[in-house]
Amino acid sequence: MIERADQLVLEFVSKVADAAHGRMRPEQRLDFVRRVRERVDEERAGSEDAKAVARILARFGTPEQLVDREARRLAGQSGESPQTRVFPVDDAEPPRRRSTPTPPGVMHYRQEARRHLADRGGRKPSAFSRIRDAAMAGGNPMATDGKDAWSIFANNRRETIGLGLFVLAALLVPFRLPTVAIFPVPGLIWAVGAVVVLASEGWVFNDRLIGLSAPVAAYLFGGAGLALLRFQGDLPRFLIEFHGVSGVMFIIGTAAGVTWLIYRLFDPPPAPPSRTLRVTR
Template identity: 30%
Template sequence: MTQRSEQLVLDYLSEVGLELHGRLTARERTLFLADVRSRIDARRAAAGRDDPATVRDILLGLGTPRDLVEREVTGRDLDLEDEELLPPRPRQADRPPPPWRGGPPAGGLASLLEGSRSKGAGTRTARRGGSLRGVAAVVRRHPAEAAALLLLLAAVPWGWGLSFLWVLGTVLVLLSPVWSAGDKRIAVLVPVLGCLAGMALWEGEADFVDEYVQQSLAATGVAGLGLGSLVCVLHLYLRLGRA
């Protein structure tokens, strides 16, 4: 075996491999090239000589790489276990099957109304489930912030004497690393401004300023403070969900 003869064989097999690309799988290409190599070696052994001229005649007897591939690969059975050669899924396969093959029933207007009704019920159920999952996620990920929101929410009915809960909830909001500085300013200023607006809307009368503050705060100021706290709870909850 001479180096020149072996190089002729390797060049021939390389061209055959290029012709096989895209027609056979990698495993099948390897088997095909091994078979061609074994046939070449068998003819070299039968010739009794291994000079380049003999090897060139053997390769000419097999034909050009393209002729060899066209002759021996065309019409072969595909290996269905190899997904490389499987054709892509047709778009028709994604369409729903007809009613007689297990698809949706074709019941005219009644079926359309029934489908719309069931779709609406499913949408409402999905929305309720999504809201509950959102609240659970906020409580699980941000327990301290959720406690602050609960305190602010419990402080809304001021008539129950729970006004001190607003102070505790606001302190937790200010200490939170989740809410931004703008959110914290809203949590403080909106309830205070609501309280002042409620006091300004009081229609009663008082002889002294301290009496006016005390009576207006008890009458309408606490209501404005509770309404502002409710607005802050909604705002902070939405911001917490995004965070």
């Protein structure tokens, strides 16, 4: 976990340095990259949680946006136009790999990625690989740490257990299982899953609330709405109709809630900044 958090910071700072190449003078670029790293470390405050670090980096904006702001600041000091302030590459400047050596951790992951791509080059992708790639097609690489769906679920076991309990509860609805006291078995399983989801840290509170309320709202309001369509002024008839359709609506609501929670697990929203993030001298 610590290695993944450090890797996110190193990759972000490296992208900032790449974006600044040719936009600033060599000494300005080195100073800017140093200040970006110090600002990131300050906001990080020693956190080793990869998700928290990813949200912090997202609050800074993209590397290109950071460089654009710094270029405008430098242009404002010199009176030049920021659109034309693009410096030629200094022949005397040593290559970036020489001036900023690639950290061992970055080199290790690059080598692993090359070997993985080389292994896949001669093989036809499996069905699971195609499903995994499709699942990650819309993911935020910074938020997901560049991992695939399997890695995300494996690294968020509590969240995965909660989602699994929701799915199990929905699958058991069609079966006429005996009740425990007065509570149906699917309802008890869903309640345990709700406790697990509420105790999970992979989602913000609003996302957890949406995931939990979707099946409840579908069960109550969706079931009642469909029952009213067949309501003929007879309350027992209404209860029979509600009992007949509410289970289906609960399954649909659970599917919607689980889908939302999985989406937010892959691509969590950036945390709102508590104060303006600026890289200053």
